[in-house]
Amino acid sequence: MNKGFETPQAAEDAFYDAIEDSDLNKLMATWAPGDDIFCLMPMRPAVTGRQAVQEQWEELFSSVSEVEITVSHMSWLETADMAVHLVQESVAFGTGGQPQPPIYAVNVYRRTTEGWQLVGHQNSPAPPPLNMAPPGP
Amino acid sequence: MNKGFETPQAAEDAFYDAIEDSDLNKLMATWAPGDDIFCLMPMRPAVTGRQAVQEQWEELFSSVSEVEITVSHMSWLETADMAVHLVQESVAFGTGGQPQPPIYAVNVYRRTTEGWQLVGHQNSPAPPPLNMAPPGP
Numbered sequence: 001m002n003k004g005f006e007t008p009q010a011a012e013d014a015f016y017d018a019i020e021d022s023d024l025n026k027l028m029a030t031w032a033p034g035d036d037i038f039c040l041m042p043m044r045p046a047v048t049g050r051q052a053v054q055e056q057w058e059e060l061f062s063s064v065s066e067v068e069i070t071v072s073h074m075s076w077l078e079t080a081d082m083a084v085h086l087v088q089e090s091v092a093f094g095t096g097g098q099p100q101p102p103i104y105a106v107n108v109y110r111r112t113t114e115g116w117q118l119v120g121h122q123n124s125p126a127p128p129p130l131n132m133a134p135p136g137p
Numbered sequence: 138m139n140k141g142f143e144t145p146q147a148a149e150d151a152f153y154d155a156i157e158d159s160d161l162n163k164l165m166a167t168w169a170p171g172d173d174i175f176c177l178m179p180m181r182p183a184v185t186g187r188q189a190v191q192e193q194w195e196e197l198f199s200s201v202s203e204v205e206i207t208v209s210h211m212s213w214l215e216t217a218d219m220a221v222h223l224v225q226e227s228v229a230f231g232t233g234g235q236p237q238p239p240i241y242a243v244n245v246y247r248r249t250t251e252g253w254q255l256v257g258h259q260n261s262p263a264p265p266p267l268n269m270a271p272p273g274p
Contacts (some may be wrong), residue, residue: 020272031260038223041264043264046241048212067187075175075185076254077247082219084245084257086175086183104183106243106259108221110214119214120221127180 004115005030008083011109011116016069022061028054032110032117040122042103068092070099083116085110088126103128141252142167145220148246148253153206159198165191169247171255177259179240205229207236220246220253225263239263 011030011055018027028050031037035049039056047056068091075086086105092099108120142148148167155164165187168174172186176193184193205228212223222244229236245257 031174036212038216040243041242042262043262045264046225046261047209056251074183075173075257077173077245078261079216079218081216082214084219084221085179086185086257086259088183091146092196104177104243104259106177106257107247108214110216120212120223120243122223122241122259122261124177124183124259125180126159127182 003029004117006114006115008085010107011118012085012087012107014069014119015107015121016071020067020069022065022067024054024058024061027057030118032112032119034119037119038122039120042123042125058115063098063134064093066094066097074104081111083111085109085132089123140166141169141249141254143214143252145222145253148255149208149222150246152244152255152258153208156199157206158202159202161191161198164194167255169249169256171256174256175259175267176257179260179262192219197214201230203231203234211241218248220248222246226260 015030029054033050037050037053038046038048039053040046047053070090072088074088077084087105089105090099090102104124104126106122109116110119122128143213152167170187174187174190175183175185176190177183184190207227209225211225214221224242225239226242227236227239241261241263243259246253247256
């Protein structure tokens with residue numbers, strides 16, 4: 001079984017590193033086992049359970065090769081055994097790629113005797129920034 | 138200060154009841170106090186902190202009068218002091234209104250000595266169902 005991480009933040013760092021590396025094994029090592037874990041990627045059906053989560057990331061990694069993600073924290077809710085991080089992800093595709101409009105993510109971590117592991121990831125589109133409104137006539 | 142609820146589910150029921158009633162006081166009684174609570178409504182900026190959460194719902198209630206919400210559970214993650222519910226919301230506006238396409242929501246609850254209270258709510262659009270694909274030629 002996967003080893004957990006010492007803190008929710010360590011699990012989060014490993015999660016985004018694995019996405020940047022398109023490394024499915026490294027990515028799945030950040031997720032907890034179990035049928036109750038969930039993942040909601042933009043405009044895709046929500047999936048629950050380790051098998052479905054793994055298949056979704058496998059498909060994503062097969063279509064994206066290089067990606068750079070900058071994560072900024074907006075809010076942390078942490079208790080002894082569960083942590084919820086609201087973050088903003090800025091994603092750029094390819095080397096020197098232009099960053100896409102940021103998207104929100106909520107990452108949920110749970111602590112077992114193994115340590116902290118990811119149990120939920122949800123993306124939401126962020127609204128276009130005010131300065132991207134169409135110019136006037 | 139607000140009294141909490143006996144279970145995360147009781148807080149969730151009260152939350153959706155308050156939305157159906159457009160009752161801001163009842164709604165804010167389901168949210169915990171604090172600067173770390175967060176709310177992400179569809180295509181709106183994420184807001185954090187009780188004041189901003191309240192202002193957002195006040196604005197929403199001023200533009201929507203009658204709404205009916207059917208909630209189905211997809212996954213529950215619960216520990217002693219925190220609970221995360223992944224649900225699908227089917228919303229219908231007005232009496233006998235047609236249900237809109239369902240949207241996903243993650244609701245986060247935290248337990249204090251007061252009981253369980255809502256600390257996070259995030260909506261994500263669900264992809265269109267397969268049977269809504271445009272018909273072939």
